[in-house]
Amino acid sequence: MGEVAVMKHHVTVGVDGSPESRAAARWAAREAVLRHVPLRLVHAVDWPLDPVFPGLGRQDVDRWADRALTEAAEELRQRHPQLEITTRCLAARPAAALAAEAADAGLLVLGSRGLGGLVGFLVGSVAVSALVATDTPVVMVRVADDAEGPRSASGSEVVVGVDIHESCDRVLAFAFEEAAGRGCALRAVHGWKMPLAYTYVPFFDPDDEKDIGRSVTRMVDDMLLPWRHKFPDVEVRHSVFMGSAGDHLVRASQGAGLVVVGRHSRRSPLGTHLGSVAHAVLHHAAAPVAVVAHA
Structure with missing residues (x-):
């Protein structure tokens, strides 16, 4: 054969x-x-x-x-x-x-x-x-984005938005491969919000916010861990914030070589949508934007 x-x-x-x-x-x-x-x-x-x-x-x-x-x-x-x-x-x-x-x-x-x-x-x-x-x-x-130099191809960090509520394997695989190919660092960004139930709590305990923030950070760490092992030469940083993930990704795009975001693959009666984070980043980012469908 x-x-x-x-x-x-x-x-x-x-x-x-x-x-x-x-x-x-x-x-x-x-x-x-x-x-x-x-x-x-x-x-x-x-x-x-x-x-x-x-x-x-x-x-x-x-x-x-x-x-x-x-x-x-x-x-x-x-x-x-x-x-x-x-x-x-x-x-x-x-x-x-x-x-x-x-x-x-x-x-x-x-x-x-x-x-x-x-x-x-x-x-x-x-x-x-x-x-x-x-x-x-x-x-x-x-x-x-067409300027020649390190930002256009390598050197500047790759920024990726991660969502602990989605399977981000395809998004992270793409982002880590890009960072490895460019020989640059990767910054993972995640924005989280307080559970809706806290809206109705009359006396909010600030320690609850800190506990949730620490828990979310551990989840992001766990999500990134296998990719750190697979790409040991890629320097990985992560930023976990309470607030809009789209806003934080737009800010992180300043000076980045590439921003990577996921989009939902599922369809609604009105068709497939990008999702609010991908939409915000596409319309406001200051760097090229890669959109990767979630698995």
């Missing part, structure tokens, strides 16, 4: 010629180099429902798409001569095409306009639809 070929997980990035997608492509290329995997550039032409420019014919749109992919690929090959780069141009709705392309990828990278200068993301419907339609980790990148 011959050897069975094993396909390496590649990094996929959506490209449409915009400054945001070019920033995402450059970030994705650096990530692919860190992972030692190929990079795939994908452009989806939604024809005839949503032509890129009004009045253009199908051939014009196809030529524009091909040029956007070719220019992006040529730029990245000059920056990373050893990186294997492929391109795909698909006739499909962008969100559906990106989600389908992410199925056999290790990571999907999408661009976003920044809000308020260097802070926050403008997350469009295509990005949100693609994000919730795939179980592959998705990273959102802004033009502001």
Whole structure:
């Protein structure tokens, strides 16, 4: 019997010629180099429902798409001569095409306009639809995240949000692997709230808050312990706060190289939702954001 070929997980990035997608492509290329995997550039032409420019014919749109992919690929090959780069141009709705392309990828990278200068993301419907339609980790990148240097690839810490009420194995695996690949520290952040019953207690004992805080901290320690053993070279710090996890993660994103958050996989009658923490971080973080579906 011959050897069975094993396909390496590649990094996929959506490209449409915009400054945001070019920033995402450059970030994705650096990530692919860190992972030692190929990079795939994908452009989806939604024809005839949503032509890129009004009045253009199908051939014009196809030529524009091909040029956007070719220019992006040529730029990245000059920056990373050893990186294997492929391109795909698909006739499909962008969100559906990106989600389908992410199925056999290790990571999907999408661009976003920044809000308020260097802070926050403008997350469009295509990005949100693609994000919730795939179980592959998705990273959102802004033009502001495109600076070359240690923050863009390695050196700055990876920040991860942990939830003691969820199975965070996939989220923590991704965060620890990123920190290990970048050779940087990892900071785990957890925000907790007092049980609802305490709202109705007329005389609140501050010692109860301290006891609960210590208990939550031990639970976070227990959650991180097996990953510390698996990645002994990764320096791990953790911050446990009473309050909004989203707010603390946004503050921790200042100066971080990457923020990692989980999202719920379960669906409601209105569709799949990101969850309040992921939503807050995506819209206000000052660093690229990776969203990983809980198991």
